[in-house]
Each structure stands twice: as structure tokens, then as C-alpha cells.
Amino acid sequence: xxxxxxxxxxxxxxxxxxxxxxxxxxxxxxxxxxxxxxxxxxxxxxxxxxxxxxxxxxxxxxxxxxxxxxxxxxxxxxxxxxxxxxxxxxxxxxxxxxxxxxxxxxxxxxxxxxxxxxxxxxxxxxxxxxxxxxxxxxxxxxxxxxxxxxxxxxxxxxxxxxxxxxxxxxxxxxxxxxxxxxxxxxxxxxxxxxxxxxxxxxxxxxxxxxxxxxxxxxxxxxxxxxxxxxxxxxxxxxxxxxxxxxxxxxxxxxxxxxxxxxxxxxxxxxxxxxxxxxxxxxxxxxxxxxxxxxxxxxxxxxxxxxxxxxxxxxxxxxxxxxxxxxxxxxxxxxxxxxxxxxxxxxxxxxxxxxxxxxxxxxxxxxxxxxxxxxxxxxxxxxxxxxxxxxxxxxxxxxxxxxxxxxxxxxxxxxxxxxxxxxxxxxxxxxxxxxxxxxxxxxxxxxxxxxxxxxxxxxxxxxxxxxxxxxxxxxxxxxxxxxxxxxxxxxxxxxxxxxxxxxxxxx
Numbered sequence: 001x002x003x004x005x006x007x008x009x010x011x012x013x014x015x016x017x018x019x020x021x022x023x024x025x026x027x028x029x030x031x032x033x034x035x036x037x038x039x040x041x042x043x044x045x046x047x048x049x050x051x052x053x054x055x056x057x058x059x060x061x062x063x064x065x066x067x068x069x070x071x072x073x074x075x076x077x078x079x080x081x082x083x084x085x086x087x088x089x090x091x092x093x094x095x096x097x098x099x100x101x102x103x104x105x106x107x108x109x110x111x112x113x114x115x116x117x118x119x120x121x122x123x124x125x126x127x128x129x130x131x132x133x134x135x136x137x138x139x140x141x142x143x144x145x146x147x148x149x150x151x152x153x154x155x156x157x158x159x160x161x162x163x164x165x166x167x168x169x170x171x172x173x174x175x176x177x178x179x180x181x182x183x184x185x186x187x188x189x190x191x192x193x194x195x196x197x198x199x200x201x202x203x204x205x206x207x208x209x210x211x212x213x214x215x216x217x218x219x220x221x222x223x224x225x226x227x228x229x230x231x232x233x234x235x236x237x238x239x240x241x242x243x244x245x246x247x248x249x250x251x252x253x254x255x256x257x258x259x260x261x262x263x264x265x266x267x268x269x270x271x272x273x274x275x276x277x278x279x280x281x282x283x284x285x286x287x288x289x290x291x292x293x294x295x296x297x298x299x300x301x302x303x304x305x306x307x308x309x310x311x312x313x314x315x316x317x318x319x320x321x322x323x324x325x326x327x328x329x330x331x332x333x334x335x336x337x338x339x340x341x342x343x344x345x346x347x348x349x350x351x352x353x354x355x356x357x358x359x360x361x362x363x364x365x366x367x368x369x370x371x372x373x374x375x376x377x378x379x380x381x382x383x384x385x386x387x388x389x390x391x392x393x394x395x396x397x398x399x400x401x402x403x404x405x406x407x408x409x410x411x412x413x414x415x416x417x418x419x420x421x422x423x424x425x426x427x428x429x430x431x432x433x434x435x436x437x438x439x440x441x442x443x444x445x446x447x448x449x450x451x452x453x454x455x456x457x458x459x460x461x462x463x464x465x466x467x468x469x470x471x472x473x474x475x476x477x478x479x480x481x482x483x484x485x486x487x488x489x490x491x492x493x494x495x496x497x498x499x500x501x502x503x504x505x506x
Contacts, residue, residue, distance in 0.1 A: 029058035029088035032065060032096040036072045037131025040104035040115065041138040043165055045078035046228070047199075052081055056088035059095050068096035073108035097122075103135070112139045130159035134166060141169070146176050164190035164197050171203035175210055183207030198228035205237055214245050232262035239268070243275055251275045259291075266295035270302050273309070282313035300330040308339050316343040334363055338370060341377070350380045361390075368398030376407055379414065387411045395424075402432035409440060418447045435465035442474070451482055 030052060038048060059065060061082040070079060099118055106115035119136040126132060137152030150173045157166045171186035187204035190197055205220030218241045224234045239254035255272035259265050273288035289306040296302060303326040310319035323340040326333060338360035344353035357374040364370050375390035391408035398404055409424030425441040438461035445454035458475045465471065 029056040031057075032059045032068070033100060033129065034131045035069065035074075036096060036100050036104050037129070037135045038165070039069075039072045039074060040100065040107045040119070040135035041131070041165070041169075042107070042142075044199075044228075045073075045075040047165075047197075048074070049078050049081040050196075052078075052085050056086050057082060058088055060087055061085075065096050068098075068101045072096075072101045072104035100132075100135075107135070107139060107142075110142075112142050115139050116143075128159060130156040130163065130166075133159065134163075134169075137169060141173070146173055149173055150177075162193060164193040164200055166190075167193070168197065168200040168203045171200070171207060175203065175206040178210065180207045180210030183210060196227055198224045198231060198234070201227065202231070202234050202237065205241075209237075209241060209244075214241055217241050218245070230261055232258040232265050232268065235261065236265065236268050236271070239271055239275070243271075243278075248275050248279055252279075264295055266292040266299065266302070269295065270299075270305065273305055277305070277309050277312070282309055285309045286313075298329065300326055300333045303329075304333070304336045307336055311339045311343055314346075316346045319343040320347070337363060338373070341373070345373075345377060350377050353377055354381065366397060368394045368401055368404055371397065372401070372404045372407060375411065379407065379411055384411055384415045388415065400431060402428045402434075402437070405431065406437060406440065409444070413440075413444060413447075416447075418444050422448065433464075435461040435468065435471065438464065439471055439474070442478075446478065451478060451485070454478060455482070 035048060035052070035057075039045075066079050066082060069082065074082075100122060103115040103118040103122070106112070106118070116136070116139050119132060119139060123129070123132045123136060133152045133156035137149045137156060140146075140152060141149040150170070153166055153169045153173060156163070157170065160166070167186045167190035171183045171190065174180075174183035174186060184204060184207035187200050187207055190200035191204065194200070201220050201224035205217040205224065208214075208217035208220055218238065221234050221238045221241065225231060225238075228234065235254045235258035239251045239258065242248075242251040242254055252272065252275050255268050255275065258268035259272065262268070269288050269292035273285045273292065276282075276285035276288055286306065286309055289302055289309065292299070292302045293306065303322050307319045307322035307326065310316070310322060320340065320343045323336050323343070326336060327340075337356045341353040341356035341360060344350075344356065354374075354377055357370070357377055361367070361370045361374055371390045372394035375387045375394060378384070378387035378390060388408070388411045391404060391411050394401065394404040395408055405424045405428035409421045409428060412418075412421035412424060422441060422444040425437055425444055429437040429441060438457045442454040442457035442461065445451070445457060455475070455478055458471060458478060461471045462468070462475065
């Protein structure tokens with residue numbers, strides 16, 4: 001089939017409006033190929049129940065047919081409805097096709113790779129069947145091949161323009177391609193055909209969300225829930241939207257409802273953990289991530305989030321274990337090295353932290369904080385020259401970081417570059433007039449022999465932190481040094497620079 005591609009906006013807006021004026025689904029009974037094709041395409045049993053009750057069926061709902069529908073994924077409610085609705089005619093379609101039933105069963109078992117070749121073979125035999133194209137579109141969607149899914153849904157739409165689910169699926173496709181306008185247009189077309197369509201309201205919400213119309217999106221999701229109160233997906237979307245709007249507790253409530261409706265919904269557990277983390281509820285966040293991990297043990301993002309929460313709550317042993325397992329399972333995973341390094345440094349394992357910090361810099365080479373923390377670790381490992389290089393880079397990337405200037409000053413101090421160190425501590429003081437920065441500048445001034453200036457800085461440090469004994473004791477040392485320098489009995493060989501080793505220690 002020739003690829004159609006993504007239609008330009010102005011064409012699609014005109015095209016998608018057309019079905020609203022046409023008749024909806026043909027006013028004829030549904031055959032079993034349609035029913036099973038739509039089941040294979042992910043249409044819910046409740047939705048198919050409504051369609052069967054509205055249009056009737058064109059096949060005998062005998063034991064064989066009901067067994068085929070059950071194999072294809074129909075729930076008890078749909079089976080009961082089929083047994084009760086009138087058989088309008090039986091001349092326009094065969095009974096339930098065996099191969100399509102098998103494909104639908106594979107879809108409902110999440111074996112999309114097994115369903116796909118069956119559907120392709122059926123389409124080759126019956127290329128004008130819209131339900132088959134719809135089912136293949138869904139399979140490719142679930143395999144995240146959105147381009148081919150678009151082509152198959154478009155083919156289904158051309159063959160049967162009045163089926164609203166096709167328009168809503170195209171809306172989802174446009175949403176995933178970042179085209180909010182066309183997503184909204186297709187969803188509205190679906191709703192113009194059937195305003196009771198919960199899926200179309202949900203995908204309308206996604207399109208509005210993509211266009212940063214968050215409150216309108218929230219309203220659309222709520223309309224979807226009003227039509228399908230048991231939709232865990234709609235609650236999940238509400239959770240995302242509420243968090244985006246800054247309503248953390250409303251997001252928590254929505255995610256909790258999503259997992260209540262679908263206990264296997266690991267993405268909802270994962271997002272619930274994120275919002276609980278945002279709120280500082282570390283233990284609850286860990287519990288949510290653990291639930292998600294139990295459901296999807298191979299999903300790296302869960303372990304990454306769990307490790308970060310362990311880090312933030314100060315459980316460094318658990319954080320180290322989680323990240324070690326993450327990188328063992330997913331060596332290509334490119335996040336979390338900075339957090340693992342933080343945990344290792346908290347355990348004073350600087351040697352092990354160093355390669356993680358280098359990887360963190362590789363993850364974000366323009367991140368000032370990453371270069372700064374690497375520089376700090378290098379200082380602790382007495383690799384001062386390398387530390388100076390990393391800390392210079394940190395300052396270049398963020399000249400307004402007091403911490404970056406402070407640690408660059410420390411690196412200069414440790415390499416006896418007193419003037420450069422004093423300059424950095426002055427910049428740090430300008431950005432953050434803290435007691436620690438005053439004290440560090442005083443250390444530099446002592447080394448430069450500028451004792452009176454150093455005394456001023458020490459007094460400033462003490463005024464900011466009067467309970468800090470270290471500052472007071474260093475001031476007393478400096479006063480004794482000044483007293484010795486100013487003593488009339490001082491010999492010429494005991495000049496001020498001869499006393500530097502007795503001054504402040506950085």
C-alpha cells in the first residue's frame with residue numbers, strides 16, 4: 001500500500017469535517033468480521049455492545065459464534081448482548097472467521113508480533129475491508145510504529161468514513177506526532193458522529209494538552225469519564241494534567257483511582273510515585289515505585305525514579321543497590337549516574353563516585369552542577385589540577401553560582417594560588433554573603449599577609465554565625481599573630497610572612 005504520510009493541516013481540517021455531514025455507520029447490521037476486527041483493533045466490549053444494540057447483527061449468535069467472540073476478547077456483557085439482540089440478516093457476511101479470531105486473541109494477549117502477519121494475510125485477500133485495516137492500525141500503534149498505524153487508519157477511514165473510532169485513533173496518532181491541531185480536529189469529527197464516544201473525548205483532551213490548553217484538556221477528560229466511569233486511562237490523563245496545573249493532591253487522587261481500576265497499570269504507579277516525591281512523601285513514593293517495579297521489573301525509568309527517591313530521603317545504601325541493579329540490567333541507560341555518585345560520596349567512597357560523576361558530566365556536558373560536583377570529588381581525592389579544570393568549567397557555565405566560585409577558590413587555595421583564590425571567594429561573597437565565604441576569604445588574606453583585612457572577614461563571619469567556635473578560635477590565633485608581629489621585641493627574621501604557617505587553615 002502506498003504510504004500517505006501526515007496530511008498538511010489545511011487539507012486535514014477540510015477533510016476531517018466531511019464525515020460530520022454524512023451518515024454515520026451504515027444502517028445495516030454488523031457482521032462477525034466487523035465485530036472481531038474491531039475487537040482486534042482495541043474497541044471496547046461496552047462500545048461494541050452499544051453498536052450491536054443500535055444496528056443489530058447479521059450473523060447467528062449461536063454457541064459457535066459466541067465462543068469465537070469470547071476467544072477474540074469479548075467480555076461477558078457483550079456476549080449476553082449478542083445473544084439478546086435481533087439477527088437482522090445473515091446474507092451479507094460469513095460467520096466468525098477463524099484466522100481473524102486467532103489474530104484478535106493474540107492482540108488481547110499482547111502478542112502483537114503474532115497477530116500482525118495474520119492480519120496482513122487477511123488484508124491481502126480482502127483489501128477493501130475497513131475493519132481489517134483498523135485492526136492492523138491498532139497492532140502497529142501498539143508496536144509504536146505510528147507512521148504505518150496512520151496509513152492503516154487512513155485506509156480504514158476512506159473505506160468507512162462514518163466509523164468514529166477511526167477518527168479518534170487518527171487523533172491519537174496526531175497527538176503522538178506532536179500535531180495538536182489535527183488531533184483536536186479528528187477527535188471533534190468523531191464526536192460529531194457520536195457525541196457519546198468516551199474515547200474521542202479522551203483523545204480530544206490529549207490534543208488540547210498538546211496545545212497547552214490544560215484546563216480545556218481536563219474538561220475533555222472529565223467528559224470522557226462521564227461516558228466511561230471505569231476508564232483507568234482517563235484518570236491517568238487527569239493525573240498528568242493536574243500535576244501540570246500544579247494541583248499535586250488532585251493528581252495523586254487521580255492516579256490512585258487509575259490503579260484502583262487497573263491494578264496492573266504500572267505507569268500510573270510510577271507517576272503516582274513522582275507526585276508523592278514532589279510532595280516530599282518519600283515512603284509513600286517508594287511504595288508506589290515498588291508496585292510499579294513488581295509489575296514492570298525490566299522498566300529502567302522505575303528503578304531510576306526509585307533510586308532518586310532513596311537518595312533524597314537519605315537511604316544511600318538502597319539508592320546504591322537500586323542504581324547498581326539498573327545499570328546491570330540496562331547498561332545503555334543514560335540517567336542516574338549523578339544520583340549514584342551523590343550516594344557514594346555520602347558514604348565517603350570517592351573513588352567509586354568519580355567514574356559515576358564523569359558519566360554524569362557526559363550525560364549533561366553543559367551542566368554547571370555536574371562539573372562542580374566532579375571538581376569537589378577531585379579535590380577530595382587530592383587531584384587539584386583536574387579539580388581546577390572542572391571548577392573553571394562550572395564557573396563558565398554558571399557565573400552566578402556561589403558554590404562554583406567557592407570551590408574554585410578552594411582549588412586555587414590548595415594549589416597556593418592565593419590571589420586567584422581570593423578573587424573567587426570575593427565573587428562567591430558577592431553572590432552569597434555567608435559566614436563560610438567570609439572565613440574562606442580570610443584564609444586567603446592570611447596567606448597573602450593581609451592580616452588586618454583577614455581580621456575584618458573573620459569578624460564578619462562571627463557576626464553571621466556567632467556560635468561557630470572555629471571562627472572564634474581562628475580569630476584568636478590571628479590576634480596572637482598580630483600581637484607577635486607588632487611586638488617591639490620582634491626580630492627582623494620573624495617578619496609577617498614567616499608567620500603564615502601559624503595562621504588560618506582553609
